[in-house]
Amino acid sequence: MSIIKIQGGLSGGNKGSSKQSVSYLEKEGKIRDKSLRKDEPFFNQKEFNITGVEAVKKLDKKRGGISKTTAKYFSILIAPSEKELVNLSDQDLKNCAIEAMEVYAQNFEQEVNSNELVWYAKLEHHRKYKGLKKKKKDKLNTPLGAKSGQYKSGDNRHIHILVRRKTDDNVSASPFMNARKSRSTPEFGGGKIGFNQISFSSKCEAQMHNYIRSKKPEYKVYEEDTQVGNFLKENNYDYQRASFLGMNERHIAMCKKRKEEEDIKKEKARTTDVLRTVKEIKTKKTHSSTSRIQTAVEFHLKEKYKGKINNISYQKEGSPLIFAVQLKYGYKLTLEELKVVHSKVLEITKSMKKGYNI
DSSP states (O other), X not given: OOEEEEESOSSSOSSSOSHHHHHHHTGGGSOSSGGGOOOOOBBOSSOSOBOHHHHHHHHTOOOTTOOTTSOOEEEEEEEOOHHHHTXXXXXHHHHHHHHHHHHHHHTBSSOOOGGGOOEEEEEEOOOBOOEEEETTEEEEOSOTTOOTTOBOOSOOOEEEEEEESBOTTOOBOOTTOOTTTOOOOGGGTTSOOOBOHHHHHHHHHHHHHHHHHHHOTTOOOOGGGSHHHHHHHHTTTOXXXXXXXXXOHHHHHHXXXXXXXXXXXXXXXXXXXXXXXXXXXHHXXXXXXXXXXXXXXXXXXXXXXXXXXXXXXXXXXXXXXHHHHHHHHSOOXXXXXXXXXXXXXXXXXXXXXXXXXX
8 A cells, every 4th residue: 555645844844944854855865875875856747857955945935924833835745555666667656746746736625726836856765664652662663673774675765745835826725724624714715725635645546556557457456455445444444434535435335344344343252252251250150159168278278388378378358368369260258268268277287287387
């Protein structure tokens, strides 16, 4: 499954200059190991040989009317899967990025002209393993033997796109505004604003698959390998949500089917747990008081002789014997039963004339 998602800035946030994000995208041209260096230029819908300086200059223009705390540009990641990359050359990837930005423009509720979009993209070839922080403890998201910061093996080509918030014709377009919740604003000439990120990702992916099929008609795609399939799985195949997000009838039908299958699995698991609990309760009830006492006596003597538990017959609620028997056999001795156990142990040890200090 490919990864197609919209983010904030890549470095230093996206509420100021794009200089840090552009510099971040130039890192592959500065790798110490010269054999790994890739000096890829930036590109957009008009040119394929753009410098970082020019990209920053254009991305940082047209900021009038945008507050200091508002995002000035956005980042889009297009990372095809290994299965997809096998069928895509570097130029194919760049063409897919250009098509993705066409989809980006079309996906706004108010019409945005793709030719007026200001964006700069860069093809990257490497990825690194990164450490994940969870509950103040570092956990590496790496396979066995790999280290954080180490380059990943295999084909890791992907594209980063930096797109300016304001188009050349001065339309302010944010992909983080939901049209279903947003209303008319003077900034947008009274029209609805908004962007459906799920629709954008799925359309871009479908377009990529169509591009591959145009070259290799035998190429097959399975629903589970797509962004839509993954999204639906993460949302527990909620077909009502799928319908709300504007997914097609095939996806909604798939949701209903998967939801039914998941519900059946959960019901079977719940029934199994109930039956297991009932069986455990019945098993515990078969232990008579006499049986419980006899078992505890045998357990007491066995553990005492091994020196594992000291003062095992302490006759109070917090007795080590009560705790040990409950842990071992699953039932709790009453204080009356505990006294009987203690008495029987004394009788046994006296009859054996061993003089144990119990």
